[in-house]
Amino acid sequence: MRNRLPELRRERRWSQETLASMLGVSRQTIISIEKGRFDPSLPLAFQIAGVFDLTIEDIFTPDAAKAAPLSAPIRPSLGAPRSHSEGFPREKASIL
Known part of the structure; x- marks a missing residue:
């Protein structure tokens, strides 16, 4: 993910150590x-x-090269129940 932290720190004249201290993390x-x-x-x-x-969006942006494209559109999963024949043996489907 890309970020603007160095630029934003420089604008405020904060060191990495200063920012780390403010956030409670290490340099x-x-x-x-x-x-x-x-x-x-x-x-x-x-x-x-x-x-x-x-x-967050002002500071962090997704790295397009690392982002994996979706292979298929996402469809809502709320709907009619599936039949027993969709991927489960009948005896296991009855447990579900």
């Missing part, structure tokens, strides 16, 4: 996020957005 974590070696957890991403007073 190495900040380095790894900035270099794209580590994607932050959702709670950490929200915390990062909070210290910069921005949205």
Whole structure:
């Protein structure tokens, strides 16, 4: 995932150590996020957005090269129950 952390830190004149301290993480974590070696957890991403007073989307963008395209459209799974013949032997389907 791409991010704007180095740019945003420089604008505020914060070191990696300063940002790490504000977030309660190690400087190495900040380095790894900035270099794209580590994607932050959702709670950490929200915390990062909070210290910069921005949205997560303002800071992080998906890396298009790494994003896997969907092979088929996603369809809702709520609907009529499946018959016994759809992938389960009759005796196992009755357990379900």
